[in-house]
Structure formats: C-alpha cells, structure tokens
Amino acid sequence: MNFDLKNKIAVVTGGSRGLGREMVLAFAKAGADVMIASRKLEAGQEVAHEVEKLGRKALPFAAHVGTWEDNDKLADAAKPARLCSIKSSTSISRARSGSLP
Numbered sequence: 001m002n003f004d005l006k007n008k009i010a011v012v013t014g015g016s017r018g019l020g021r022e023m024v025l026a027f028a029k030a031g032a033d034v035m036i037a038s039r040k041l042e043a044g045q046e047v048a049h050e051v052e053k054l055g056r057k058a059l060p061f062a063a064h065v066g067t068w069e070d071n072d073k074l075a076d077a078a079k080p081a082r083l084c085s086i087k088s089s090t091s092i093s094r095a096r097s098g099s100l101p
Helices: 018-029 041-053 068-078
Strands: 009-013 033-038 058-062 083-088
Touching: 009 018, 009 068, 018 033, 018 041, 033 041, 033 068, 041 058, 058 068
Parallel strands: 009 033, 009 083, 033 058
Antiparallel strands: none
16 A cells, blocks of 8 residues: 655654654655654654655654643644644553552
C-alpha cells in the first residue's frame, strides 16, 4: 500500500525509538513532516536528523505524555500544524493500590 502524505504533518509520541521511531520514518518516507515527541530531547533530535536526510522537516519536542502539563504543551505546539495523524507508541499504566505483589 502506498500513502501520499505530502504537505501533511504527523505527531508521534514515543517517536525516538522502537515502534515510534519506525512510525516517524514511515510518515517521512510517505512525504509527511514529523513532530517527534520524546521524553529525551536529544533522542528526538537524532531521529529528526534521519528524517531530514529523507528530505522532510522534523521537529523534536521534549514531552512526557504521562503528565497532563506536558500533554498540554505538546497540544499547544502542534495546534498551528496541518496535522494528518497523531500516533502514540507510548502507554501509560498505573498500578492500583495492592494490585502488585
């Protein structure tokens, strides 16, 4: 399947490694510019360089999506964009009191 995402922007949380990194690169190969959210800015910058080598724009953004404050900052930063997709490769879980040994 071939996707044309030229002139679109994708936001990927957890975009600096693993599945998130692969999503970032796939969006870029399909023509999208990418906002890479990662807890560690430096890791996002490394992936951003890979995206730029593919001829696309990339914006690394430090955010921990496990906090409301960082989610708000991420949403505010992405608002002016022509978003085509927001993908999360992160998960949030909280153990209930007494649920773990």
